[in-house]
Structures are given as structure tokens and as C-alpha cells.
Amino acid sequence: MNFINHQNCGxxxxxxxxxxxxxxxxxxxxxxxxxxxxxxxxxxxxxKVLDLNRVRLSxxxxxxxxxxIIVISILVWLLFFSTLFKIKTIEISGANGNxxxxxxxxxxxxTENRLIGKNNLLLYNKSDLNEILNEKYYLDNLIIQRKLFHxxxxxxxxxxxxxxxxxxxQYYYIDCxxxxxxxxxxLNINNQSYPLIENLTTIKIDGRKANIxxxxxxxxxxxxxxxxxxxxxxxxxxxxxxxxVNTVKMAIxxxxxxxxxxxxxxxxxxxxxxxxxxxxLKNDVKTIKEYVDLxxxxxxxxx
Numbered sequence: 001m002n003f004i005n006h007q008n009c010g011x012x013x014x015x016x017x018x019x020x021x022x023x024x025x026x027x028x029x030x031x032x033x034x035x036x037x038x039x040x041x042x043x044x045x046x047x048k049v050l051d052l053n054r055v056r057l058s059x060x061x062x063x064x065x066x067x068x069i070i071v072i073s074i075l076v077w078l079l080f081f082s083t084l085f086k087i088k089t090i091e092i093s094g095a096n097g098n099x100x101x102x103x104x105x106x107x108x109x110x111t112e113n114r115l116i117g118k119n120n121l122l123l124y125n126k127s128d129l130n131e132i133l134n135e136k137y138y139l140d141n142l143i144i145q146r147k148l149f150h151x152x153x154x155x156x157x158x159x160x161x162x163x164x165x166x167x168x169x170q171y172y173y174i175d176c177x178x179x180x181x182x183x184x185x186x187l188n189i190n191n192q193s194y195p196l197i198e199n200l201t202t203i204k205i206d207g208r209k210a211n212i213x214x215x216x217x218x219x220x221x222x223x224x225x226x227x228x229x230x231x232x233x234x235x236x237x238x239x240x241x242x243x244x245v246n247t248v249k250m251a252i253x254x255x256x257x258x259x260x261x262x263x264x265x266x267x268x269x270x271x272x273x274x275x276x277x278x279x280x281l282k283n284d285v286k287t288i289k290e291y292v293d294l295x296x297x298x299x300x301x302x303x
Contacts, residue, residue: 088150195224200242255286261295
């Protein structure tokens with residue numbers, strides 16, 4: 001007689017069915033059936049978003065780098081190979097014909113001597129030109145500008161000459177402080193415009209400074225303005241600075257030299273000379289062969 005436990009009946013039947021099913025699939029082999037459902041891991045989902053953003057940023061960076069390379073290439077071409085900024089014209093104002101030609105030659109020389117940016121307006125070194133021109137000429141003002149696309153402008157103003165300095169047969173324009181402005185051709189000198197001062201001392205031009213101080217120059221200018229109009233029936237040839245201290249000698253053309261003391265009033269010494277010419281020399285100072293010395297207050301020496 002078979003006894004069946006009803007409580008375990010369902011379990012025994014299920015086990016039997018499962019056994020039979022397993023047996024049908026093959027002895028000793030199991031086959032697993034997987035679900036078709038898709039599972040999402042919330043931790044990996046955020047990582048995928050970050051990877052996509054990185055790809056987008058990487059592409060954007062590549063575009064930026066490419067654009068920068070293109071821009072740099074264009075700039076290099078414009079600056080070093082293109083004729084867009086080639087210097088074709090140099091405009092100079094404030095200089096005479098000879099000086100203007102010299103300045104243009106100097107400016108163009110700087111464009112040809114460059115290895116990089118040769119003859120390029122944007123790369124032109126204005127500082128070098130400024131330094132060269134100020135060393136060569138005594139300038140009161142100098143402005144160098146670029147004018148697109150092919151023009152370099154140079155605007156300058158020289159120090160105004162006060163006198164002509166003669167030294168060792170060379171002639172120079174000087175300003176009121178005795179600074180050398182530039183050398184000049186004696187044929188271009190107008191003796192009616194500037195006094196000619198000859199240096200007979202052993203001290204020569206030092207750098208750009210002549211051996212004369214402002215006091216002596218001002219004194220010479222006063223004498224020049226007083227006598228230049230042939231007011232006293234003679235013409236000034238030149239003024240002389242020599243070893244005699246505080247002394248300016250005015251050489252009369254085809255006549256004597258007149259000695260002045262720059263520490264004494266020019267007006268008083270001029271009045272003394274005028275009196276001597278009228279009373280003693282019959283209005284002709286050329287009757288004196290060598291000199292008239294006015295340097296002493298109470299005496300006049302003539303030879």
C-alpha cells in the first residue's frame with residue numbers, strides 16, 4: 001500500500017515534472033534561458049554623458065587650433081612675403097634739399113639691411129632711425145610715422161643756428177649754447193645772417209660742443225647786431241676766440257681787429273669806439289693797421 005503525503009504532493013509533482021523536462025533536454029546538460037529585459041546601471045549612465053562631452057570639446061579644440069594656424073599663416077605671409085606693406089615712399093618735411101636726400105638714403109638703408117621683415121612698413125624699426133638721425137643731426141624735434149600702406153613719414157625740426165663756428169678750416173652751425181648743429185659748406189654761409197666765429201684756441205670741438213660758452217655767444221650776437229649794417233662805415237669779417245681770457249676780437253674786413261671785454265658793458269665799449277672813430281680817426285677805422293683795444297675802462301690802445 002502506498003501512502004502519499006498530501007502536504008508535499010505539489011512539491012513532489014513539480015520535482016517530477018522538472019526532472020522529466022531536464023531529462024528531455026539531454027542527459028547531464030543544462031540549458032539556461034536568459035531574459036530579454038534591458039537593465040540600466042545608473043553609475044555608468046553618467047560616465048557615457050561625460051565621454052560624449054569630451055568628444056565634443058576635443059572636436060571644438062581641433063577647430064580652434066586649425067583656425068589659429070590659418071590666421072598665423074596669413075599673418076606670416078602678409079608680413080614676410082606679401083608686398084601689401086612694402087615701403088614705396090618716404091616723405092620728409094623740415095629739411096633742406098641736401099639734408100632731405102641724406103635722410104632718405106639713411107631711412108632706405110635700414111629697410112635693406114634687415115634679414116627679417118625686409119622693407120616692410122609694419123616691421124620697420126623707427127627707434128633705430130630715430131637714434132641715427134639724432135646722432136647725425138642736432139634736432140629740436142623728430143617724429144617718424146607709418147602711413148598705410150606704403151609710406152613712411154619723417155617730420156623734423158633742426159635746432160635754429162645762432163652763429164657759424166670755424167675750426168681747422170671746417171665750418172659748423174652752432175646754437176645759442178655752443179652745440180654743433182651740423183657741418184656746412186662755407187659757400188652756403190650768409191655773413192649777413194650769422195656771425196662767423198673762429199676758434200684759435202687749442203681746445204677743439206668735443207663731441208657736439210664747441211669751445212665757447214653762452215655768455216660769449218650772447219656778447220658776440222650783440223656786437224654783430226650793432227655793427228652788421230655798416231653803420232660805422234666798415235664790414236665785419238669775423239669774430240675771434242683765442243687764448244686771451246674774457247676777450248672777443250672783432251676783425252674788420254681790410255682793417256684792424258677790435259678787442260672787447262665780455263665782462264664789461266658792450267654798450268659802453270661801443271660808445272667809446274664810436275667816439276674814437278669820429279674824433280681821432282676821421283670816421284675811418286681802417287687807418288689803424290693792427291688793433292683797437294677797448295678792454296680797459298679808462299684807456300684805449302691802438303696800433
